[in-house]
Amino acid sequence: MNRPILASIDVNAFSHNLSRVRDLAPESKIWSVIKAKGYGHTLDAVLQGLESTDGFAILDITDAQWLRDHAWGGRILLLEGLFHQNEVDLAVKLRCDLVIHNEKQLEWLEAYQNRSGHEINIFLKLNSGMNRLGFRSEPYRLAFHRLHAAGYHMHHMTHFANADQVERSPSVGEQMDCFDRAIAGLSAPISLANSAAILWHRQTLGDWVRPGIMLYGVSPTGAYADIVRSDLQAVMTLRSEVIDIQELKKGEHVGYGGRFEAPEDMRVGIVACGYADGYPRQAADGTPVWVDAAGADGTAVICPIAGQVSMDMLTIDLRGAPSAKVGTVVELWGKEVPVDDVAQMSGTIGYELICALAPRVPVTIK
Numbered sequence: 604m605n606r607p608i609l610a611s612i613d614v615n616a617f618s619h620n621l622s623r624v625r626d627l628a629p630e631s632k633i634w635s636v637i638k639a640k641g642y643g644h645t646l647d648a649v650l651q652g653l654e655s656t657d658g659f660a661i662l663d664i665t666d667a668q669w670l671r672d673h674a675w676g677g678r679i680l681l682l683e684g685l686f687h688q689n690e691v692d693l694a695v696k697l698r699c700d701l702v703i704h705n706e707k708q709l710e711w712l713e714a715y716q717n718r719s720g721h722e723i724n725i726f727l728k729l730n731s732g733m734n735r736l737g738f739r740s741e742p743y744r745l746a747f748h749r750l751h752a753a754g755y756h757m758h759h760m761t762h763f764a765n766a767d768q769v770e771r772s773p774s775v776g777e778q779m780d781c782f783d784r785a786i787a788g789l790s791a792p793i794s795l796a797n798s799a800a801i802l803w804h805r806q807t808l809g810d811w812v813r814p815g816i817m818l819y820g821v822s823p824t825g826a827y828a829d830i831v832r833s834d835l836q837a838v839m840t841l842r843s844e845v846i847d848i849q850e851l852k853k854g855e856h857v858g859y860g861g862r863f864e865a866p867e868d869m870r871v872g873i874v875a876c877g878y879a880d881g882y883p884r885q886a887a888d889g890t891p892v893w894v895d896a897a898g899a900d901g902t903a904v905i906c907p908i909a910g911q912v913s914m915d916m917l918t919i920d921l922r923g924a925p926s927a928k929v930g931t932v933v934e935l936w937g938k939e940v941p942v943d944d945v946a947q948m949s950g951t952i953g954y955e956l957i958c959a960l961a962p963r964v965p966v967t968i969k
């Protein structure tokens with residue numbers, strides 16, 4: 604082994620989190636959202652941990668190909684549909700369900716002669732207030748009729764902008780009202796709920812739910828406190844080791860820019876993990892790092908980041924960790940330190956950190 608950094612993916616935690624989605628939405632089928640290579644967890648791990656899902660929702664048709672090549676026989680949803688007309692054939696061959704969110708995609712499907720012998724599932728996307736993808740109500744109804752007339756098997760879909768917040772506009776209630784008006788009289792299965800809606804808006808569940816972040820054991824709001832009672836388990840754990848220790852004199856500074864100044868004589872641990880591994884450079888002093896067996900009594904302790912994170916290393920305050928030495932194992936995020944906590948100290952959300960795990964970090968699936 605080269606550098607001691609390693610990301611491990613716990614497939615049992617994946618299946619545990621999926622069963623939590625089943626508990627919360629027992630009547631719904633589940634699209635496990637695995638865009639961005641399973642939010643950075645690798646498609647291999649996703650396929651092992653989430654094999655009892657009803658379908659996988661992805662962006663890239665190459666990921667659909669990968670799933671079929673790896674014997675995935677269940678449903679696949681292309682969340683942004685097709686990007687080019689010449690992909691229709693391949694999408695049908697791979698038996699993908701398609702989101703349709705604009706007029707161009709609609710025209711491609713109207714022009715398509717389906718000779719595959721099986722029905723093609725369309726998730727028609729309504730813009731109910733997020734104003735990102737989708738048709739507004741009137742064009743939505745027309746699009747529904749056109750695709751239905753062209754022989755496609757229709758589903759209704761929209762996406763919430765604020766399922767993780769109560770007081771922002773558009774609210775879940777406003778978007779639901781818009782959705783209900785738009786689909787009135789157009790009978791078809793519906794799909795609305797992302798993780799936050801599954802956790803906190805039971806009225807949105809519908810026929811297909813679309814959990815992403817909760818499957819990875821990370822909070823939709825950015826705050827770990829919001830999911831601490833939801834019985835979700837962290838799937839990705841990022842660990843490394845202390846590779847050097849510096850004895851500082853009071854008043855000395857650490858690293859680039861000297862952001863941390865030693866308030867007394869103290870030890871600082873150098874950890875083999877930096878922003879080129881996906882650890883956020885924005886992490887403030889005080890960001891927690893779990894340090895194994897480093898307490899005075901040999902138990903694990905949390906040590907704060909001390910000084911600017913650099914490309915390949917970060918530095919931690921070892922005043923609470925008298926037993927730490929070169930080779931001591933640290934956890935940057937995972938079971939001991941919620942990635943949400945690291946994200947909060949870095950001005951971002953857990954989603955971004957797990958997705959940004961760098962390719963140079965080796966991944967092991969357990």
Ligand SMILES: *Cc1c(COP(=O)(O)O)cnc(C)c1O
Pocket residue numbers: 636638682762796797798799813814815816817823
């Ligand atoms: C990413 C995505 C989801 C999953 O969202 P989470 O917040 O990760 O649960 C659901 N639906 C759509 C359309 C998405 O793009």
